[in-house]
Amino acid sequence: MKAILRSRLTPLVALALIMALVPMIAPTSFHLRVAALVWIFSLAALGLTILMGYAGQVSLGHAGFLGIGAYAVAIGPARLGLDPLLCLLLGAVLSGLIAWLVGRPILKLKGYYLAIATLGFGVIVALILHSETELTGGPDGMSVSRITLFGWRVTGALNWYWVSAGALLIGALIALNIAASPTGRALRALHDSEVAAAGAGIDVSAKKLAAFVVAAVYAAVAGGLLAAMNGLITPEAASFSHSVELVAMVIIGGLGSVFGTVLGAAFLVVLPQTLTAFQEYEQAVLGLLIMVFMIFLPQGIVPSLRAMIEERLP
Amino acid sequence: MTPQTPLLDVSGIGISFGGLKAVDAVSFKVGAGEVFSIIGPNGAGKTTLFNLVTGIYRPSRGSVRLDGADITAVPPHRRVSRGMARTFQNLQIFFRMTAVENVMVGCALSERTSFLADMLGLPSVFRQNRVTREKALALLDRVGLAALADAPAGALPYGALKRLEIARALAADPKILLLDEPAAGCNAVETEAIDHLIAEIAKGGIAVVLIEHDMKLVMKISDRVLVLAQGRPLAEGPPRAVRENPEVIAAYLGDIGSREADRAHG
Numbered sequence: 001m002k003a004i005l006r007s008r009l010t011p012l013v014a015l016a017l018i019m020a021l022v023p024m025i026a027p028t029s030f031h032l033r034v035a036a037l038v039w040i041f042s043l044a045a046l047g048l049t050i051l052m053g054y055a056g057q058v059s060l061g062h063a064g065f066l067g068i069g070a071y072a073v074a075i076g077p078a079r080l081g082l083d084p085l086l087c088l089l090l091g092a093v094l095s096g097l098i099a100w101l102v103g104r105p106i107l108k109l110k111g112y113y114l115a116i117a118t119l120g121f122g123v124i125v126a127l128i129l130h131s132e133t134e135l136t137g138g139p140d141g142m143s144v145s146r147i148t149l150f151g152w153r154v155t156g157a158l159n160w161y162w163v164s165a166g167a168l169l170i171g172a173l174i175a176l177n178i179a180a181s182p183t184g185r186a187l188r189a190l191h192d193s194e195v196a197a198a199g200a201g202i203d204v205s206a207k208k209l210a211a212f213v214v215a216a217v218y219a220a221v222a223g224g225l226l227a228a229m230n231g232l233i234t235p236e237a238a239s240f241s242h243s244v245e246l247v248a249m250v251i252i253g254g255l256g257s258v259f260g261t262v263l264g265a266a267f268l269v270v271l272p273q274t275l276t277a278f279q280e281y282e283q284a285v286l287g288l289l290i291m292v293f294m295i296f297l298p299q300g301i302v303p304s305l306r307a308m309i310e311e312r313l314p
Numbered sequence: 315m316t317p318q319t320p321l322l323d324v325s326g327i328g329i330s331f332g333g334l335k336a337v338d339a340v341s342f343k344v345g346a347g348e349v350f351s352i353i354g355p356n357g358a359g360k361t362t363l364f365n366l367v368t369g370i371y372r373p374s375r376g377s378v379r380l381d382g383a384d385i386t387a388v389p390p391h392r393r394v395s396r397g398m399a400r401t402f403q404n405l406q407i408f409f410r411m412t413a414v415e416n417v418m419v420g421c422a423l424s425e426r427t428s429f430l431a432d433m434l435g436l437p438s439v440f441r442q443n444r445v446t447r448e449k450a451l452a453l454l455d456r457v458g459l460a461a462l463a464d465a466p467a468g469a470l471p472y473g474a475l476k477r478l479e480i481a482r483a484l485a486a487d488p489k490i491l492l493l494d495e496p497a498a499g500c501n502a503v504e505t506e507a508i509d510h511l512i513a514e515i516a517k518g519g520i521a522v523v524l525i526e527h528d529m530k531l532v533m534k535i536s537d538r539v540l541v542l543a544q545g546r547p548l549a550e551g552p553p554r555a556v557r558e559n560p561e562v563i564a565a566y567l568g569d570i571g572s573r574e575a576d577r578a579h580g
């Protein structure tokens with residue numbers, strides 16, 4: 001039992017099983033769309049799991065990268081006549097490039113200071129998306145053309161469900177691979193002590209930057225998928241509240257846990273849908289539930305539950 | 315005794331914090347395989363000197379040469395690949411990792427995988443992991459921590475953590491090892507073990523620069539001793555000569571002597 005709990009690919013297998021089960025029990029295509037949203041936000045949050053959970057570097061502007069990916073898929077085909085799938089890839093590359101440029105100066109900052117600097121980055125992206133009306137359609141956003149995967153036009157809830165699920169599985173596999181590799185060890189090391197990591201010959205700034213770039217690419221791919229699935233994108237995608245939500249997903253699920261990140265994303269995507277009965281109190285109830293969760297599972301869902309189970313096992 | 319080109323050549327090094335000259339015009343040379351100790355009262359500037367030598371602080375004056383090459387401007391992590399490793403006075407442990415993982419991090423420089431291979435989880439990564447773990451386990455065995463390899467580092471007692479840091483530093487295959495008070499806070503048995511370990515490391519050809527308050531340890535294993543007081547070098551030479559230097563006795567050994575006497579009586 002302990003071996004299963006600790007095995008590297010257990011989260012991936014569990015995730016794949018859940019992905020296979022959901023379409024069998026989802027009553028309507030609305031539910032499938034919500035599930036697809038969970039996969040997409042999980043993907044965006046997984047990048048943050050690498051950055052925050054492994055490397056211990058916070059980003060409060062990560063929705064900015066999600067916005068870049070989303071608008072690449074929106075703007076490329078509409079304004080430049082490019083293929084949407086190509087734009088998804090270009091958006092990821094662009095996002096990674098911007099992360100590299102922005103990350104070099106700001107990753108020298110630590111803790112609260114890094115949080116504020118990344119927050120500033122997110123605000124700038126949202127502002128540009130708002131004000132460059134000719135390019136982005138401004139606050140009303142713009143419509144997004146369909147993605148064609150090798151001649152197959154991706155439409156309908158079920159298709160989007162599988163595409164987003166596949167993207168998340170790849171993202172989860174990469175995150176788990178990193179965790180089990182020398183790179184993952186280096187990231188976890190600098191999380192605990194930068195001076196000792198450097199003392200082991202690790203180039204701390206280079207590793208932090210790599211984690212930041214990877215996290216930005218995850219967010220951009222998720223953003224591109226989100227835009228293409230919804231067929232519409234607004235600057236809201238890059239908003240500060242979205243950035244905070246991504247951070248919350250990572251923390252609620254359990255900092256550094258891949259499966260936990262998916263649970264955290266499910267929590268924050270599904271719950272608002274089920275709380276609509278509370279009408280104007282919806283946000284307050286959601287906030288209250290988050291507080292209760294963190295009080296009773298202070299390390300986040302997965303690490304707290306794992307500790308409880310391992311305690312009871314011989 | 316000092317060879318033609320010393321392994322480590324620190325010359326006229328200094329740094330100030332505000333108005334305080336924490337280290338001022340300190341020079342010393344360490345030859346290959348030598349045990350060189352730095353002693354001095356609390357606040358003398360010993361740790362600061364280590365931070366200057368390892369590149370954590372940029373000196374305002376002076377230079378550091380390793381194997382003949384000027385490394386004064388080389389960042390800390392790249393000094394490691396040139397053969398310089400250290401431990402820390404205030405423990406710098408990766409507390410979220412197991413003991414063996416701590417040492418595996420120390421092996422980073424000998425690992426041959428790329429970021430891309432790591433992301434893709436190629437078989438070469440897992441082969442590398444196995445090689446690294448073997449090496450780390452051997453080092454843990456060497457410092458007497460083999461039985462605790464898979465324990466979370468946070469659960470290890472203080473004395474074990476001191477040895478864990480030495481194992482992690484050795485993992486970088488250094489030519490010169492800087493130990494900042496490796497026996498501080500350890501009981502007599504643990505101090506004895508660390509004493510043996512240092513002697514063995516030096517016998518293996520690795521030069522050791524040792525900061526230590528335990529005079530018995532210093533006198534026993536050092537080839538040469540440098541005495542610092544208020545950031546300045548007070549005396550340098552073989553242990554016996556230093557111990558008998560009247561200035562040193564006045565400024566430092568008297569103080570330590572009375573402290574040891576206190577400890578013996580209290």
Ligand SMILES: Nc1ncnc2c1ncn2[C@@H]1O[C@H](COP(=O)(O)OP(=O)(O)OP(=O)(O)O)[C@@H](O)[C@H]1O
Pocket residue numbers: 331334336354355356357358359360361362363403
């Ligand atoms: N980063 C810093 N900023 C300001 N002052 C510092 C800094 N580092 C060290 N100092 C000061 O420099 C002096 C030397 O400190 P250092 O830690 O090198 O002494 P030490 O010889 O290692 O002492 P101990 O035996 O207590 O470890 C002290 O007065 C200390 O307060």
Ligand SMILES: [Mg+2]
Pocket residue numbers: 360361362403
């Ligand atoms: Mg000190």
